[in-house]
Amino acid sequence: MKNNIRRTCAAVMTAVGLGLPVVTAGPSNPPSADEVMSWYIEATGGKTAYGKIENRVLKATLEIAGTGISFNLTSYSVRPNKLLVIMESDAMGKIESGCDGETAWENSMMTGPRIKEGEERATTLRESVFDRLIQYKDLYQKAEFAGEENIEGTSCYKVVLTPETGHPQTLYFDRDSRLLIRMDTIIDSPMGSIPSASYLSDYREVDGILIAHTVSVDVMGQKREVITHSVEHNVELPGDLFDLPEEIRELMKN
Amino acid sequence: MAIPLNKKKRMKWMRIGVLSLFLIGIGLTRCGSTRPVNSLSQAFREKNLESFDFVWSAIHAQHFDTTFGGADWPAVREELRPEMDRAESMREARAVLLEMIGRLNLSHFSIIPSELYQNLEMTDPAEDRSGDTGIDVFVNRESVWVQSIRPESPAEKADLRTGWEIVAVDDQSLKPLLLNLDREFGRKSTKTLFMTREITNRLTGPPGGSVRLKLVNLEEDTLTVRLSLEQKPGLEYQIGHLPPQFIQYESRWLDESIGYIRFNNFLDPVRLMTAFNRDMLNFLKADGIIIDIRGNGGGIVAMAMGMAGWFVSEKQQYLGTLHFRENEIKAVIFPRANSYHGPLAILVDELSASTSEIFAGGLQDIERAVIVGSRTAGATLPSTIVRLPNGDAFQYVLANYVSRGGTVLEGRGVAPDLAVTHTPESLASGTDRPLVKAVEIIRSSGKQ
The missing domain is CATH 3.90.226.10 (2-enoyl-CoA Hydratase; Chain A, domain 1)
Structure with a gap:
């Protein structure tokens, strides 16, 4: 809120100094997508704070609602575009997925190892970019303001990010807090295209930036809740952490 | 070339469909009271109506075929709910539910009476069925045969043999039970599955317990043995x-x-x-x-x-x-x-x-x-x-x-x-x- 007041004051002062009529964002003057995105970036800490972070280690629990099935989840992400996510469950085994900046892959104890291709690969490469939404202009062909919408009682600005190929993402930002509270997309995989809606909440500050610590994902009527327990930045990571697993290297020979 | 029967116990877990977990899972869930109701009190009528509403709503909200097999689903509710309200016995209440799901013309919907539900081991996950005799059965229409016997099991120690017919368990003749199930399941493809499960359930219980079997051996002699139940392998x-x-x-x-x-x-x-x-x-x-x-x-x-x-x-x-x-x-x-x-x-x-x-x-x-x-x-x-x-x-x-x-x-x-x-x-x-x-x-x- 303090940021909003400061930003409004700054805008007013600038407008007055330039001799322009003073206007504020509202239904009659909808903001541009770039404005909404910049408000989000600022509300979550600002580019300077983001720029100080080189890597992130996030530990969470993923629970599938109503089933009693849960996973321990650890994700390692490193600037510019490396990602490794490890999910482990006593009942379901281990599922790893990753991207070394070039190859996107998954290795599931159940389905076996596989290399992602086509649109799925493109999406993974894009989503492996460190703090993707901060760099949305480089990653998406266009960002469009798509109006306002009430999401579970919260008035939101709606922004649609459209990549060069693949499905767009629809983002919903709380008008007051400027925070991202919902994100809709379609997940592509060889099994099919599956719509998903993620609800973000419980933002907490870590090293100067706000990170949603609860993400509820609705996939085909099944709810999954990811509760983050710890976030660490600028951690010393093993040099080979993002090397492709042996099973994936074997597949690449075929 | 004769290959010996696999003597290891082939445990038959037959939780139809419930275990059709996809990548994540679909499991047993519960709804409402777990206590069967035995008389049609007003409270019981309300339970029946709640059951009707649950079944109708579940299909309305989740059924993959939004045409409901050609049925006008809201109209089905309007037509049948009053009948459920008038039902004066469990038999009548079940008939209404079966009529409702029957309108979908699909085979895999079912209403399982609470008594059978109990028998099918679905009610109480805590019920201990971790002990068995080591016998694996083969059900063929009205008869039950010993298909395999686990080495070192109580059945093997009692010198039972494959091919013997099991005619009764704990003094209950199996033939009437199988005939009942045969009527219950009619021509459904899952009939043998449920029949085998019923028999298998009767041959299990807490380790340390026992079951009494009446068998007919290959010489057509009838014999009775009591077998202890020991912890299942696996x-x-x-x-x-x-x-x-x-x-x-x-x-x-x-x-x-x-x-x-x-x-x-x-x-x-x-x-x-x-x-x-x-x-x-x-x-x-x-x-x-x-x-x-x-x-x-x-x-x-x-x-x-x-x-x-x-x-x-x-x-x-x-x-x-x-x-x-x-x-x-x-x-x-x-x-x-x-x-x-x-x-x-x-x-x-x-x-x-x-x-x-x-x-x-x-x-x-x-x-x-x-x-x-x-x-x-x-x-x-x-x-x-x-x-x-x-x-x-x-x-x-x-x-x-x-x-x-x-x-x-x-x-x-x-x-x-x-x-x-x-x-x-x-x-x-x-x-x-x-x-x-x-x-x-x-x-x-x-x-x-």
Whole structure:
């Protein structure tokens, strides 16, 4: 809120100094997508704070609602575009997925190892970019303001990010807090295209930036809740952490 | 060549459909009171109405076919709810529910009376059925035969033999029970599955307990034995809210050249997939491989996809498609780096259900496997079973399943390429006819 007041004051002062009529964002003057995105970036800490972070280690629990099935989840992400996510469950085994900046892959104890291709690969490469939404202009062909919408009682600005190929993402930002509270997309995989809606909440500050610590994902009527327990930045990571697993290297020979 | 029957216990977990977990899971859920109601008090009428509303709403909200098989679903509610309100007995109440779900013209919806629900072991996950006698049964119409006997089990110690007929358990004759179930299930493909389950349940209980069996031996003498119940073999596994299950897995060489793998569920990926992957690497140069999923009640579809990856080298193959209301998901096969290209036979029977059918039917459709045995249960739809407020159970489908070849397996099952089943004579001689046939097929494939 303090940021909003400061930003409004700054805008007013600038407008007055330039001799322009003073206007504020509202239904009659909808903001541009770039404005909404910049408000989000600022509300979550600002580019300077983001720029100080080189890597992130996030530990969470993923629970599938109503089933009693849960996973321990650890994700390692490193600037510019490396990602490794490890999910482990006593009942379901281990599922790893990753991207070394070039190859996107998954290795599931159940389905076996596989290399992602086509649109799925493109999406993974894009989503492996460190703090993707901060760099949305480089990653998406266009960002469009798509109006306002009430999401579970919260008035939101709606922004649609459209990549060069693949499905767009629809983002919903709380008008007051400027925070991202919902994100809709379609997940592509060889099994099919599956719509998903993620609800973000419980933002907490870590090293100067706000990170949603609860993400509820609705996939085909099944709810999954990811509760983050710890976030660490600028951690010393093993040099080979993002090397492709042996099973994936074997597949690449075929 | 006679191959000895597998004497190890083939545990038959037959939780139809409930274990049709896809990548994540669909499990037993509960709704309302768990106490059966025995009289039609006002409170009970309200429970029946609550049950009606639950069934109607579940179908309305989740059924994959939004045309409801041509039925006007809101009109069905308007028509039948007053009838439920007027129902003066459980029989009448169930008839209303059956009439409602019958309007969908699908086989896999059912209302399970609370008494049968109790019998089918679905009510109390805490009920201890971890002990058994070591007997594996073969149910053929009105008769129950000893199909196999686990080494060192109470049944073996009592000198029981395969091929003997079991006519009563704890002084209850089995024939009337089987006739009742025969009437209950009619022509449903799952009849043998449920019959076998009923018999198997009667041969289990807490370890340390006992059961009294009346049998007829091969000389047609009648004898009575009391068998103690001992802890079932296998590793205990629990997923989510489902009750613990015992996972059995075995592999061996047949004739030193054919790889043989058998497992009783598509569950416990940590241990089962590790063992399967290890054995597949070991069998890569085998003359052929036999996967025995007789008695396998299903489980996690993703495991079937992963196992199939060992037998397929082409990308973009899949076992079949799950059709949800708004989406569809393909059970895709991801080929392994070193897949096996030799002959593959899959053994199935009437107790092979759910993911077992998806696995066998999918590999049959892409002409990768020869299916040997008897027609499978035809219980492939991912479904769930919930407890209704009136104590009965309601099983309903969450998605339609269509095999790769375009066949709806639900209610039909996978038809074997080679139909071979046990006979009382083969059981008596200790010959596993389907396994013998599978070996023959692999031998003949190798010669071609």
